[in-house]
Amino acid sequence: MSNQQIWLEQISNLLKEDDDQQIRKELLAIEPADIEEVISQFSSFEDQLRVFRLTDDTEKRAELLSLLEDDLKLKLTEKADPQEITSLIEEMASDDAADFLADLENDVLVKEILKHTETEFRQDITKLLSFDEESGGGIMTSELCAFPNNLTVKDVLNSLQPETLKDPVMYVYVIDSVSKHFLGAISLIDLIHADSDEKIGEIAEPSSIWASLDEDREKIAAKFRKYNLWVMPVLDHRNQIVGRITVDDILDISIEEADEDIAIMTGTSEAVSHDANLMEAIRLRLPWLVVTLLLALTNAFVIGHFLKSLDKFIVLAAFPTVIAAMGGNTGMQSATVFIRELALEKILPEEFSSLVLRETLSGFLMGIVCGLIAALIAYIGIPILYGETSHLNPFILAKIIFFSVCFGMTSASLIGTLIPISLRKWGLDPAVAAGPFVTTMNDILSSFIYFFIATTLLKVFL
Amino acid sequence: MSNQQIWLEQISNLLKEDDDQQIRKELLAIEPADIEEVISQFSSFEDQLRVFRLTDDTEKRAELLSLLEDDLKLKLTEKADPQEITSLIEEMASDDAADFLADLENDVLVKEILKHTETEFRQDITKLLSFDEESGGGIMTSELCAFPNNLTVKDVLNSLQPETLKDPVMYVYVIDSVSKHFLGAISLIDLIHADSDEKIGEIAEPSSIWASLDEDREKIAAKFRKYNLWVMPVLDHRNQIVGRITVDDILDISIEEADEDIAIMTGTSEAVSHDANLMEAIRLRLPWLVVTLLLALTNAFVIGHFLKSLDKFIVLAAFPTVIAAMGGNTGMQSATVFIRELALEKILPEEFSSLVLRETLSGFLMGIVCGLIAALIAYIGIPILYGETSHLNPFILAKIIFFSVCFGMTSASLIGTLIPISLRKWGLDPAVAAGPFVTTMNDILSSFIYFFIATTLLKVFL
Numbered sequence: 001m002s003n004q005q006i007w008l009e010q011i012s013n014l015l016k017e018d019d020d021q022q023i024r025k026e027l028l029a030i031e032p033a034d035i036e037e038v039i040s041q042f043s044s045f046e047d048q049l050r051v052f053r054l055t056d057d058t059e060k061r062a063e064l065l066s067l068l069e070d071d072l073k074l075k076l077t078e079k080a081d082p083q084e085i086t087s088l089i090e091e092m093a094s095d096d097a098a099d100f101l102a103d104l105e106n107d108v109l110v111k112e113i114l115k116h117t118e119t120e121f122r123q124d125i126t127k128l129l130s131f132d133e134e135s136g137g138g139i140m141t142s143e144l145c146a147f148p149n150n151l152t153v154k155d156v157l158n159s160l161q162p163e164t165l166k167d168p169v170m171y172v173y174v175i176d177s178v179s180k181h182f183l184g185a186i187s188l189i190d191l192i193h194a195d196s197d198e199k200i201g202e203i204a205e206p207s208s209i210w211a212s213l214d215e216d217r218e219k220i221a222a223k224f225r226k227y228n229l230w231v232m233p234v235l236d237h238r239n240q241i242v243g244r245i246t247v248d249d250i251l252d253i254s255i256e257e258a259d260e261d262i263a264i265m266t267g268t269s270e271a272v273s274h275d276a277n278l279m280e281a282i283r284l285r286l287p288w289l290v291v292t293l294l295l296a297l298t299n300a301f302v303i304g305h306f307l308k309s310l311d312k313f314i315v316l317a318a319f320p321t322v323i324a325a326m327g328g329n330t331g332m333q334s335a336t337v338f339i340r341e342l343a344l345e346k347i348l349p350e351e352f353s354s355l356v357l358r359e360t361l362s363g364f365l366m367g368i369v370c371g372l373i374a375a376l377i378a379y380i381g382i383p384i385l386y387g388e389t390s391h392l393n394p395f396i397l398a399k400i401i402f403f404s405v406c407f408g409m410t411s412a413s414l415i416g417t418l419i420p421i422s423l424r425k426w427g428l429d430p431a432v433a434a435g436p437f438v439t440t441m442n443d444i445l446s447s448f449i450y451f452f453i454a455t456t457l458l459k460v461f462l
Numbered sequence: 463m464s465n466q467q468i469w470l471e472q473i474s475n476l477l478k479e480d481d482d483q484q485i486r487k488e489l490l491a492i493e494p495a496d497i498e499e500v501i502s503q504f505s506s507f508e509d510q511l512r513v514f515r516l517t518d519d520t521e522k523r524a525e526l527l528s529l530l531e532d533d534l535k536l537k538l539t540e541k542a543d544p545q546e547i548t549s550l551i552e553e554m555a556s557d558d559a560a561d562f563l564a565d566l567e568n569d570v571l572v573k574e575i576l577k578h579t580e581t582e583f584r585q586d587i588t589k590l591l592s593f594d595e596e597s598g599g600g601i602m603t604s605e606l607c608a609f610p611n612n613l614t615v616k617d618v619l620n621s622l623q624p625e626t627l628k629d630p631v632m633y634v635y636v637i638d639s640v641s642k643h644f645l646g647a648i649s650l651i652d653l654i655h656a657d658s659d660e661k662i663g664e665i666a667e668p669s670s671i672w673a674s675l676d677e678d679r680e681k682i683a684a685k686f687r688k689y690n691l692w693v694m695p696v697l698d699h700r701n702q703i704v705g706r707i708t709v710d711d712i713l714d715i716s717i718e719e720a721d722e723d724i725a726i727m728t729g730t731s732e733a734v735s736h737d738a739n740l741m742e743a744i745r746l747r748l749p750w751l752v753v754t755l756l757l758a759l760t761n762a763f764v765i766g767h768f769l770k771s772l773d774k775f776i777v778l779a780a781f782p783t784v785i786a787a788m789g790g791n792t793g794m795q796s797a798t799v800f801i802r803e804l805a806l807e808k809i810l811p812e813e814f815s816s817l818v819l820r821e822t823l824s825g826f827l828m829g830i831v832c833g834l835i836a837a838l839i840a841y842i843g844i845p846i847l848y849g850e851t852s853h854l855n856p857f858i859l860a861k862i863i864f865f866s867v868c869f870g871m872t873s874a875s876l877i878g879t880l881i882p883i884s885l886r887k888w889g890l891d892p893a894v895a896a897g898p899f900v901t902t903m904n905d906i907l908s909s910f911i912y913f914f915i916a917t918t919l920l921k922v923f924l
Contacts, residue, residue, distance in 0.1 A: 004810070031671070033688045162651050168692055169651050170632055188650045189624050189631050209493070225717065226495045228710040230630055230692060247709050248690040251716060255687065258720035259802055262727070266791075266798040266896065278824055285795050286828050289788065293832050293867075296787040297839050304780035304847055317779030318766035321786060321905060325758040326751065329728075329898045333747050336728040340721055348466070362740055366748050370755050377759050385766055405755075434728065436791045443783060 008038050015047055023054045032063040039068070045075060052076060062091035070103050077104060077113070086116040093166040094121070095141035095249070098128035136211040136220055139253065140234045140243035145169055148177035149201025153194045173233055173241055174204035182210065182233060182241045210235050211245060217253055222345035224250045261343060264431035265336075288436055295440035299324075299447055306451035313392045315382060316400075316454055320447050323404045326370055327412035327446040328439050334359045334416030335433040342420060342430045356417045363413025367406035375402035400457050404450040411449065412442055470500050477509055485516045494525040501530070507537060514538060524553035532565050539566060539575070548578040555628040556583075557603035557711070560590035598673040598682055601715065602696045602705030607631055610639035611663025615656045635695055635703055636666035644672065644695060644703045672697050673707055679715055684807035686712045723805055726893035727798075750898055757902035761786075761909055768913035775854045777844060778862075778916055782909050785866045788832055789874035789908040790901050796821045796878030797895040804882060804892045818879045825875025829868035837864035862919050866912040873911065874904055 007030060014023045027035060035055060039048045055061045065088050068076065077085050089097040101110045114122050124142045131137030143166055147156050156172060171185040184204035186194075194203050210233045211220045224232065224247060234243040303320050310316055338355075341347045347355070375398035383394050419438055420430035432438065469492060476485045489497060497517060501510050517523045527550050530538065539547050551559040563572045576584050586604045593599030605628055609618050618634060633647040646666035648656075656665050672695045673682045686694065686709060696705040765782050772778055800817075803809045809817070837860035845856050881900055882892035894900065 002810075005812075029670075031689060033690075157654060160651060160654065162649075162655055165651065168632055168649065170630055187624070187630065188654070189622060189627065192619060192622065192650070192654060193624055208491075224710075225713055227493060228495075230709060247692060247713065248686075251687055251709065251713050254713060254717055255720065255806065258717065258724075262720075262724060262798055262802060265724070266727070266794045278820055278827075281820075282824050282828055285792075285824075286831060289791060289795075289828055289832055289871075290835065292787060292791050293784070293836060294839075296784040297836060297843075299787075300780040300784045300840075301843060301847060303783065304777060304844070307776055307779055308848060311776045314769055314773045314776055314779065315766060317769055317776065318762040321765065321783055321909075322755070322758040322762045324783060325754060325761075325898075325902060325905065329751060329754050330747075332728045333751075336724055340724060344717065348464075358740055358743075362744050362747075365740075366744055366751055369748060370751055373752065374755055374759060377756075378762075381759075381763060382766070385763060386770060409751075436787075440787060443787065447783075 004034065004037050007034065008041050011038055011051065012042075012047075015050065020050075020054055023051065024056055027051070027055050028057070032060050033067055035060075035064050036067040039064075039072070045072075048072060049076060049079060058087065059091050062088040065089075066092055066096045066100050070105075073100065074104050074106065074109075077109060082112055083116060085113050089113065089125075090117060090121055091166075093141045094124045094128055094143055095139065097121075098125050101125065102129060102133070131213065134217050135213065136215040136217070136234050136245065137213040137243070139217050139220070139249050140211075140245045141167060142243045143167065144173060144233070144241065144244045145171075146173040146175050146182075146241050147200060149174050149183055149199065149204065150177045151200055152196065153191060153198050153200060153203070154196040156200055157191065157196070167246055170231055172200070173244075174200050175241060181239045182235055185233070207233070212237070213242065218257060218343065219345060220245060221250050221254050221257070225254075225344075257343060258340075261339060261429075261431040264429060265339070265434035266436075292436040292440050295437070295444065299440070299444045302444060302447045303451075306447075306455070310451075310454065310458075313454075313458070315386055315392055315397065316451075319378070319401060319404075320450055322374060322401070323408045323446040323450045324443040326367075326374075326405055327408040327442050330363050330366065330409045331412035331416035331442050332434050332439065334363065334413045335420050335430075335438075338417055338420040339430045339434055342424050352421055356414070356421070359417040360410060360414045363416075364406070364410040367409035370409060371402040371405035374405050375399070396457060400450075400454045403453045403457075404446075407453070408446045408449050411445065415442060415445075466496065466499050469496065470503050473500055473513065474504075474509075477512065482512075482516055485513065486518055489513070489517050490519070494522050494529055497522075497526050498529040501526075501534070507534075510534060511538060511541060520549065521553055524550040527551075528554055528558045528562050532567075535562065536566050536568065536571075539571060544574055545578060547575050551575065551587075552579060552583055553628070555603045556586045556590055556605055557601065559583075560587050563587065564591060564595075593675065596679050597675065598677040598679070598696050598707065599675040599705070601679050601682070601711050602673075602707045603629060604705045605629065606635060606695070606703065606706045607633075608635040608637050608644075608703050609662060611636050611645055611661065611666065612639045613662055614658065615653060615660050615662060615665070616658040618662055619653065619658070629708055632693055634662070635706075636662050637703060641701075643701045644697050647695070669695070674699070675704065680719055680805065681807060682707060683712050683715050683719070687716075687806070719805060720802075723801060723891075723893040726891060727801070727896035728898075754898040754902050757899070757906065761902070761906045764906060764909045765913075768909075768917070772913075772916065772920075775916075775920070777848055777854055777859065778913075781840070781863060781866075782912055784836060784863070785870045785908045785912045786905040788829075788836075788867055789870040789904050792825050792828065792871045793874035793878035793904050794896050794901065796825065796875045797882050797892075797900075800879055800882040801892045801896055804886050814883055818876070818883070821879040822872060822876045825878075826868070826872040829871035832871060833864040833866075833868035836867050837861070858919060862912075862916045865915045865919075866908075869915070870908045870911050873907065877904060877907075 010026060011023060014026065035051065039051055042048050052061070052064065055064055065073065089100060092100065101113065104110055114125065128142065145160060169188065171187050172191060173185050174183045175181060176183055183201065184206040186200060186204050190203065209223060209227055209229070213234060213236050220232065223229070230247045232245045233241050234245060236242045307317055378401050379394045379398040382397055416433065419433040423430045423432055472488060473485060476488065497513065501513055504510050514523070514526065517526055527535065551562060554562065563575065566572055576587065590604065607622060631650065633649050634653060635647050636645045637643060638645055645663065646668040648662060648666050652665065671685060671689055671691070675696060675698050682694065685691070692709045694707045695703050696707060698704045769779055840863050841856045841860040844859055878895065881895040885892045885894055
């Protein structure tokens with residue numbers, strides 16, 4: 001039995017026995033993220049509220065509150081005393097507090113909560129809420145340890161008070177005492193070992209890596225990975241430090257971006273969570289399916305149209321799915337490389353043309369191999385299946401299949417690289433290129449290629 | 463022009479002018495990750511070696527060495543003086559040093575390099591190299607600050623020497639002075655503010671979150687995300703601390719795992735990088751394409767077989783692609799949810815059955831909607847395209863299409879959830895379920911469903 005299941009059982013039993021004292025004691029030993037998992041398993045809101053209230057430590061309760069699912073956050077906040085919620089969000093790091101308030105999606109309630117907070121905190125939060133969620137400003141926290149360069153090491157060590165710091169601290173930042181410009185950083189460990197009367201301006205390491213307020217969060221995440229950072233200062237346009245971004249948020253963002261890519265590639269508007277309800281999941285998926293359906297029907301009519309004039313050769317009707325499957329998979333493979341590496345900022349624009357060429361060439365070479373295999377199997381298999389009724393020389397059929405598989409795979413590779421690059425240039429998400437829309441468009445193209453080659457070769461040979 | 467391009471141009475020019483002095487100066491101001499990018503653009507190995515040697519600071523050169531691409535690492539190490547390489551890997555954190563040596567894939571060379579290192583370092587590295595790369599032991603570093611609980615705060619602060627620490631330090635760990643068991647952690651900031659004569663055992667925060675040596679790295683990454691950690695201690699089976707895992711490695715691992723999932727979902731044995739060479743890319747992709755091809759050909763023979771007996775109704779031949787496309791996309795959507803959330807450790811086993819039910823139900827409901835749309839369009843469109851030649855009452859065709867789309871989508875949803883769950887239970891990667899193999903299997907199933915419904919309804923109505 002997992003820890004989660006044990007906790008769930010214990011707390012459920014204690015709730016039934018009304019043993020609040022014991023629940024408090026149990027909760028003390030459980031991490032907030034685990035309490036959240038237990039709470040999410042309860043079906044009764046009363047039980048959820050009770051466990052929330054029995055989580056004693058304010059800091060822990062604040063963290064629990066920020067971890068709850070959105071609808072429970074809202075229900076609980078509406079039910080609770082606004083004063084209590086205010087004191088809890090004041091415990092949170094400012095970015096978590098801003099995220100919490102944004103998640104409520106209820107402006108009246110947010111105003112009510114903010115009314116009771118301290119002025120400075122309220123200003124911080126209001127400012128954070130005004131930034132684009134996908135920008136440096138939207139993911140930073142405003143708490144930071146920044147000190148003027150004319151302070152001494154001793155001054156700084158004395159003014160670092162653990163209780164006022166909400167997130168882990170590894171560096172203190174140094175700013176110019178007059179212009180307030182960002183100058184650099186000192187790691188805590190260097191600070192401990194520095195001469196206590198030295199000015200911090202003397203020992204700060206100048207840093208060339210920072211984020212700006214309006215920088216895209218994917219670009220910022222790419223910098224964290226490239227330079228192996230744990231924390232990054234955020235500067236405004238006047239070169240003053242206004243916040244810092246921490247790696248735990250970058251980890252969440254990286255996972256989110258990957259999941260978004262996967263969602264788009266597999267045809268969902270956004271990542272559908274396994275605990276989304278039925279109607280929500282359908283709302284996110286059905287539109288893509290309907291678009292796919294309309295394109296697939298177009299393909300059906302293309303196939304139907306050609307077969308009408310080729311109805312003597314009904315054996316031809318068996319192979320459009322093969323050409324489509326091969327083109328689809330090859331194009332998907334090509335697109336995937338570009339989608340992820342574009343997202344991770346790994347491809348330079350000057351590499352585009354050589355990459356398109358390489359992908360197309362590899363599609364062509366693999367097309368020759370697959371085309372030969374398919375042609376051989378059709379050449380042997382069709383006479384066995386159809387005997388004399390196929391009305392089609394198996395050698396011609398094999399040629400048709402060879403050329404369509406080969407050209408289908410080549411064109412799919414070309415398209416699979418060109419589309420993500422073009423989408424990127426137009427500022428759209430390249431992941432769309434592996435989605436059902438582009439895949440089904442490719443199906444239609446492959447039908448045209450197949451029947452074009454079939455009619456051409458049949459005219460030549462008959 | 464990007465910074466990278468400016469550096470590349472400047473350094474290329476200086477190389478031509480043989481101005482080593484100026485190159486040294488330029489390199490001082492560039493981060494190792496950026497120097498690596500510049501080096502990777504050079505076509506001449508001589509230039510690469512020269513820039514590497516002109517990177518003055520040893521720490522920086524060590525970081526640069528660890529960042530180089532594998533083949534360049536090997537070439538450079540073979541060319542360089544073993545003593546120099548030894549001094550560089552001694553600069554690296556032990557996990558980076560072990561990764562570097564593993565990347566060389568040359569046991570003779572590795573032995574030669576290790577021969578010159580200090581005994582303790584060599585033992586550390588040899589031990590790290592013995593762990594499974596995907597386990598806690600494989601991703602940890604052995605440098606850590608762990609102190610017996612009977613030391614005082616002052617003792618600890620004095621023995622933390624910045625120059626001996628290779629990775630950022632946020633916590634010191636506390637162990638039992640007798641049993642050496644792990645007791646807990648103290649953040650640096652708390653240490654700074656603690657009473658300097660206090661025993662560290664008194665102020666350590668007990669911690670219930672750690673990794674074990676053989677724990678799977680995906681499970682460890684999930685804990686980092688769940689508990690918002692920056693660093694995690696690694697304990698052996700005797701409950702003694704043997705290393706620590708840092709969040710920058712977890713960030714890389716999370717991206718790698720997501721990319722592996724995407725690669726498998728799109729039919730590549732492992733993530734193909736855009737700078738993989740042509741033959742390497744083909745080697746990774748072609749096997750999947752050939753398997754897909756064989757399955758697609760099987761499907762073609764299934765379709766061919768049924769059409770042989772239904773050749774009066776050639777119009778039926780237009781729609782297998784529609785049923786396959788709809789089933790494929792629906793199944794992919796269902797599978798995706800499970801694949802990623804299973805990988806991120808978000809789904810509990812006890813939720814499986816209700817989730818399978820929900821997915822199947824949503825497939826059925828969406829199948830009704832899509833089936834109705836498809837039937838309506840076929841009912842209107844087919845008489846326009848074929849007139850009297852279709853030999854098939856459009857109402858019967860509409861019925862066939864409605865039932866096959868609806869049942870095709872339902873069964874694809876069911877399969878799309880059952881397969882990832884089963885793969886997981888058998889210890890295989892659930893991402894395979896969205897890959898071309900399962901997708902093409904689904905195509906075959908959809909052909910059977912379609913023709914089964916067609917023959918059944920035609921028998922009833924004719």
